[in-house]
Amino acid sequence: MAIRIHNTMTGKKEDFIPLQEKKVGMYVCGVTVYDLCHIGHARSAIVFDTIYRYFRYRGYDVTFVRNFTDIDDKIIRRANEEGVDCKTIAEQYISEFNTDMGKLGLEKPSFEPRATEHISEMIQLISILIQKGLAYQGGGDIFFSVEKFKDYGKLSKRNLEDMQAGARVDIDEKKENPLDFALWKSSKPGEPFWESPWGKGRPGWHIECSVMSQKYLGETLDIHGGGRDLTFPHHENEIAQSEAATGKPFVRYWIHNGFVNINKEKMSKSLGNILTIKEILKDWHPEVLRLFFLAHHYRSPVDYSEDSFHEAKSGLDRFYSTFNAIQEELKKPTTFSPSLPSPSKGEGAGGSSPVIENCRKAIESFRARFEEAMDDDFNTAEALGYFYDLQRNLNSLLDISKGYPTPEIASMLKQGLDHFSKMGWVFELFREDPEHYLARQRKEGLKKLNLTEEQILYIIDDRNLARKEKNWEKADEIRKDLLAKGIVLEDTPVGTNWKLKS
RNA sequence: GGCGGCAUAGCCAAGUGGUAAGGCGACGGUCUGCAAAACCGUUAUUCACCGGUUCAAAUCCGGUUGCCGCCUCCA
Numbered sequence: 021m022a023i024r025i026h027n028t029m030t031g032k033k034e035d036f037i038p039l040q041e042k043k044v045g046m047y048v049c050g051v052t053v054y055d056l057c058h059i060g061h062a063r064s065a066i067v068f069d070t071i072y073r074y075f076r077y078r079g080y081d082v083t084f085v086r087n088f089t090d091i092d093d094k095i096i097r098r099a100n101e102e103g104v105d106c107k108t109i110a111e112q113y114i115s116e117f118n119t120d121m122g123k124l125g126l127e128k129p130s131f132e133p134r135a136t137e138h139i140s141e142m143i144q145l146i147s148i149l150i151q152k153g154l155a156y157q158g159g160g161d162i163f164f165s166v167e168k169f170k171d172y173g174k175l176s177k178r179n180l181e182d183m184q185a186g187a188r189v190d191i192d193e194k195k196e197n198p199l200d201f202a203l204w205k206s207s208k209p210g211e212p213f214w215e216s217p218w219g220k221g222r223p224g225w226h227i228e229c230s231v232m233s234q235k236y237l238g239e240t241l242d243i244h245g246g247g248r249d250l251t252f253p254h255h256e257n258e259i260a261q262s263e264a265a266t267g268k269p270f271v272r273y274w275i276h277n278g279f280v281n282i283n284k285e286k287m288s289k290s291l292g293n294i295l296t297i298k299e300i301l302k303d304w305h306p307e308v309l310r311l312f313f314l315a316h317h318y319r320s321p322v323d324y325s326e327d328s329f330h331e332a333k334s335g336l337d338r339f340y341s342t343f344n345a346i347q348e349e350l351k352k353p354t355t356f357s358p359s360l361p362s363p364s365k366g367e368g369a370g371g372s373s374p375v376i377e378n379c380r381k382a383i384e385s386f387r388a389r390f391e392e393a394m395d396d397d398f399n400t401a402e403a404l405g406y407f408y409d410l411q412r413n414l415n416s417l418l419d420i421s422k423g424y425p426t427p428e429i430a431s432m433l434k435q436g437l438d439h440f441s442k443m444g445w446v447f448e449l450f451r452e453d454p455e456h457y458l459a460r461q462r463k464e465g466l467k468k469l470n471l472t473e474e475q476i477l478y479i480i481d482d483r484n485l486a487r488k489e490k491n492w493e494k495a496d497e498i499r500k501d502l503l504a505k506g507i508v509l510e511d512t513p514v515g516t517n518w519k520l521k522s
Numbered sequence: 523g524g525c526g527g528c529a530u531a532g533c534c535a536a537g538u539g540g541u542a543a544g545g546c547g548a549c550g551g552u553c554u555g556c557a558a559a560a561c562c563g564u565u566a567u568u569c570a571c572c573g574g575u576u577c578a579a580a581u582c583c584g585g586u587u588g589c590c591g592c593c594u595c596c597a
Contacts, residue, residue: 031526032538033538049597050597051597052595052596057597058597059597060596060597061597062597063597064597065597067597092595093595094595094596173525176525176526176592176593177525177526178524178525178526178592178593179524179525181524182523182524182525182593183524183525183593225595246597247596247597248526248527248591248592248597249591249592249595249596249597250596250597251526251592252525252592252593253593253594254596276597277597278527278591278597279590279591279597280597281590286590286591287596287597288596289596315534315535315536315544315545316534316535316536317535317536319527320527320528320535321527321528321590321591323534327533327534327546328534330546331533331534331545331546332545334545334546335545335546338559341559341560342560345559345560375561393536399536399537401535401536401537401543401544402536402537402543402544404536404544404545405535405536405543405544405545406543406544407544408543408544408545409543409544412560412561415559415560415561416560416561416562418560418561419553419560419561420561487555490555492555492556495555495556496555496556496557499556499557499558503558508558508559509557509558510557510558510559511554511555511556511557511558512558512559517558517559519558519559
């Protein structure tokens with residue numbers, strides 16, 4: 021079965037047929053490095069990281085290019101504000117980008133080209149467009165003439181007449197058509213510049229992607245991605261430039277991810293609700309963020325809220341609790357004598373119970389279900405549902421096993437854990453050692469509660485003494501006190517565990 | 523004004539022609555001294571509304587309402 025992808029160009033899901041068998045050339049618009057990355061950048065990065073990972077999981081040889089826009093108006097403005105040069109700003113925020121994305125566990129793309137390192141290629145491409153009569157000089161600027169490219173608007177489904185009718189575009193005297201866009205901008209005094217046949221200047225925004233994608237991936241790309249907002253004008257303009265210059269189709273499959281809202285509001289500077297990755301990671305484990313995004317389809321808008329992250333966190337905590345329990349169970353010696361059958365589950369003595377058989381089916385079919393979901397336009401939400409299902413089945417096995425795993429159950433638990441590890445890699449989830457994860461959760465929680473583990477253990481000892489004496493009143497009192505402080509106790513056959521109230 | 527998208531249980535959310543995944547929550551049960559955790563069960567005869575196509579529609583078509591995005595830098 022082929023992987024199916026929703027192509028923005030056609031608005032439909034299509035079978036993915038790469039240009040070269042088992043190879044994928046994929047270009048994703050990265051960030052303009054003038055400020056810290058926010059949760060929206062994180063979503064886009066995580067969406068395409070997951071796609072990148074899934075193709076590789078599926079055995080494709082992927083060349084993944086994600087650029088840095090390191091020259092642009094916003095960078096110049098920022099540099100002026102801080103009294104440094106553009107390169108300093110760009111370097112600083114590239115470094116911050118790498119730090120943040122590294123913490124989110126993003127794989128490194130095959131290439132991370134920067135606009136300023138491809139100026140000469142951009143000049144070449146612009147020259148070709150001028151030669152072909154598709155671009156013209158206006159003042160010191162070079163513009164692309166949208167009217168000369170007959171397919172202009174095909175990605176964003178607009179036509180020139182409609183756009184001009186409702187145009188809110190500033191009239192620029194130098195442009196022949198208000199919708200023409202700059203390929204090259206002459207530099208104003210004090211701005212960084214490069215020499216060109218048209219004088220000192222710098223590239224327009226769109227040309228870098230045409231150049232860099234072509235350089236690293238060839239004239240036709242399998243996949244081009246980015247945030248929804250980039251469809252117009254950015255990607256529309258890329259198509260115009262690239263196809264006008266090469267005469268070949270630019271991109272086979274366009275993928276666009278949906279936006280992140282903050283408490284149902286659009287994230288924007290003016291609302292002051294920009295949530296940076298750094299701020300998120302102060303409060304949440306990176307996998308909480310990933311789980312949150314992966315629980316939604318990549319094309320839908322998602323709404324960030326404190327509650328939604330709490331929900332994601334409790335989901336993640338539960339997964340890790342299960343892993344931990346499995347690891348503990350696997351440390352125990354296996355035994356051929358089955359644990360006491362529980363009549364409620366309809367188990368008979370000897371042989372596999374229906375419950376075990378159901379678990380076996382769930383474990384064995386997991387991989388196929390996971391792949392089916394992911395093949396269908398990277399449906400991570402559905403795939404995640406199968407992880408939950410797998411978890412429930414493994415917990416069932418743990419329930420039956422109760423510290424006395426049979427070889428059969430132990431092998432199934434092990435298999436389940438392997439699934440979490442292997443398919444979890446695609447999502448970059450479940451990467452931590454469960455014991456470490458849970459220990460750290462506790463440690464960080466204690467810090468917030470201003471308690472030490474010693475104090476809690478002391479109190480638990482005290483309570484266990486009361487329990488031994490069957491002084492339930494006192495034992496319950498102690499448990500209630502701890503609960504009020506945010507500590508939950510769990511009495512198990514092997515002792516009392518504690519954890520933080522979620 | 524133009525273009526595009528969305529509307530599924532208390533909440534979050536999958537599902538593009540075959541009879542509604544999953545998570546959170548709630549309730550009942552098993553287990554437990556009692557809890558917690560875990561497991562089992564219940565929780566949408568129905569997918570904003572009105573028409574149409576079809577043997578069959580949450581899914582396709584037309585219309586209505588409501589929300590959102592893009593058209594200006596934006597992931």
